[in-house]
Amino acid sequence: MTDTTDLSAKIVTAMQTVQNQSDAAEHGINTEEWDRLITRLGRHPNLVELGIYSVMWSEHCSYKSSRRHLSKFPTKNEFVIQGPGENAGVIDIGDGQAAIFKMESHNHPSYIEPYQGAATGVGGILRDVFTMGARPIALVNALRFGEPDHPKTRSLVAGVVHGIGGYGNCVGVPTVAGETQFDAGYNGNILVNAMAVGLADQDKIFYARGATPGNPIFYVGSKTGRDGIHGATMASAEFSEGDEEKRPTVQVGDPFTEKLLIEACLELMETDAIQAIQDMGAAGLTSSSVEMADSGGENGEGIGVEMDLDKVPQREEGMTAYEIMLSESQERMLMVLKPGKEAVAKAIFDKWDLDAEVIGMTTDTGRLVLKQHGEVVCDIPVAPLADDAPNYDRPWNEPPKRAPFDLSKYAEPADFADVLLKLMSCPDMASKRWVWEQYDRHVMGDTVDSSTSGGDAAIVRIHGTNKALAICSDCNPHYVAADPFEGGKGVVAEAYRNLSAVGAKPIAITDNLNFGNPEKPNTMGYIVKAIEGMAAACGELNFPVVSGNVSLYNETDGVAIPPTPVVGGVGLIEDVTKVATLKGAQAGDKLVLLSETQPHLGASLYAREWLGLKGEELGPPPSAMLDTEIDNGEFIRKLISQGVVNAVHDVSDGGIACAAAEMALAGGVGVSFCGTEPGEGSELTQLFGERPASYLIAVNDDQWVKWDSKGFLPTVLGKFEGDSITLKTGVSPNIVDHTITLEALRDAHEGWMPRYMAGA
């Protein structure tokens, strides 16, 4: 039999051992931070304290490299109830209801263990949303993998998709939209960004802030195990070959427990029992308790926390305070209850068969005090852990400007239909049916339009009402790599456009900024300029950032990923019967372009996939045209609300040629069309050039005559008819038809991914 007294004494002694600078270095704390630590603390920390400092001061928890730049984001408009700084952002959607949403990355864990990494990414983002009192109603994911030929890519795709499906399907929240792209730049470092959207009543929103001294701290959900220890620190370091061996730091997800936790928390939130609540995400019990203490007090002045770690439900015996505090076991919540509410809370968690224990009390000392086996194993002030964490002004270099793209250097293709076929079946553009058919897109019964139609944004009805939310995720990393400022603007503008394209008023965004090592001035330059570009667009479009996540150190063996600031957009639809998708085109409809911007082949899909260009030679991206974006967005929303369109699609990768082809495939009807100026200039550029602020519309004659287009120049490019797609060049009598049948295009477009995954 184990002598538990002896073991306890050994643990306490180990925990209380005073640490020095070399111990700190092993925890990722550099010299400057060590000096800061011992100055603030006035002594050397013990092992538990050092562990807590290391995770709280990690990039992942402290945003120490990005914080000063993130402050450039506009975070307010007339709809914003809660901006960044809480578990998720909150917007007013009318009728006393709120949408609560956030996007978060699980890049490093998903590369090491794709199934569990992706699954727990979904679990974590769901908790961020229901912690605030919202019932999750939609999931979205933005995935980026290495080049298809890379030996690891196929198994990573399979693992990540199965992980997302395995978690989301079981927990019963529909996965309604997403994007999946491939690029050699992600060979050693894939991106798995998950977004959750929830729905709450405005008078029942819960925050991490506001806990007052003298109240019970309540732990609920799964038991704490030894999994995921130092996950936050891992997510703050570069990768090197062989890091798959870090697998024990990846957490294991249990969607069944998450489902119970959602129901139990929402049931408890119906009572008046909770004063403050925080999920245990990265850095687990440490960050949840520190964040609640730091933002506690009636005026946010901060409070203290005292916890008895022996009371924490534990999965195995002999766990140390260090392990308990740093564990990232999933499906756990920490809350501060109002006095006397313990029994109410306990009864609800008993009903759902979940562990629930009072593990401590809030105090007025401003200190984090932890006890184990009757001894104090940690006693440190809270403020330096959070507010006073390092905040670096990292040196950065202005990203170089690219020379203009010179189309004349390259031979013009003879048959544009060949180009269309190639672009529509390339890995980025090919149908991702193989992915989204593995996600339950319909559970909860409110999915009006999902990935099924290949549309610009998913439409999810607000349960029991005639309103809906439109949700999208966007990023064109090629534009950001080419010019982070313009590319950053373009990312936000595309989200604005995608929401407008279904008839939704764009309200706000969440962001997920994925970059390389911020300690390298060149990488830092992309971070700074992309944020500035995004911030500029958010400001002009009145489309603020309400939540987000920064994922840095996405590098393997010194090579950074392409700069990938992903945006998740949310818009409001007042009448769900007045929406548009890209699938409604009918035979006989006109194909109309609403644009007023110039087509552009720099950094385009054509340049990448047809010409096979890379890096510098791709040239710069199109500049965002934010004024036009607003005007055209408002006009398109008006047309949709008037019911005078059959289908709408935004123009993005592959220009009007690919956008029209997507509408034809979705509608099951052919289309023939020309460029904007047949016979003039480069018709290749007119057809495949990418242009901001632009939409294609399918409209019948009755609808067309009802358009009030004053101040706009919608251009009729062609007509939906037949069962082929025809791109027309030249003028009569020398018109050339470039034709491909819908069937052939569909086979190529739908066929790539299943063939690839089958290894064919």
Added chain:
Amino acid sequence: MKAGVIIFPGSNCDRDAITALKDITGQDPVQIWHKTTEWPKGLDFVVVPGGFSYGDYLRCGAMAGNSPIIPELKAFANSGGHILGICNGFQILTETGLLPGALLRNAGLNFVCRNERLIVSPNSSAFTSEYQSGSEIIVPVAHHDGNFFADDATLDMLEGDGRVAFRYADNPNGSARDIAGILSENRRVLGMMPHPERAIGGHEGGSDGRAMFTGVMNALATA
């Protein structure tokens, strides 16, 4: 019609079923928690909803099939009550023995969520009374373990007795003889993998599922 919906831990289509029943009957169905052993009085129709009861960490439906409510559900079936088991609910009904056969992992091994074309088989149940025999309807599926399996004798018996309710036009999961849903001997218990409660109109699932609920409602009203 007084309807009820059983809720297990991990059920996640309970709300979908409640919404459909409320929309179609105009009344809130009774929510029956799985730990209850007291069956609500006066029920005519019970839905065993989809989801991942107990996480389906054991064989799908196996844990729920042994839940405290199950003896009451069986008694309800024996008394001639109408029961609709959808998806996980179908799996649970096979585990309880109320319906024969078993649901195996999909032949393609992946979870599959899409709108499927179903053919209404000739049968004489309330569930299909408002569909034309042989007609085609579209109902969404969303499952990982929907591959219906039974021995040949059982399959012959089901077909011979007119107990196949629906077949897939494009079998998505490898089900024996394309079977998507089967009936009990008295035609009052239907288990099916597709989700009629997600096809009641106003969303991506279409509206072909409504007639299943109105069929039961009207049959009970005239009974």
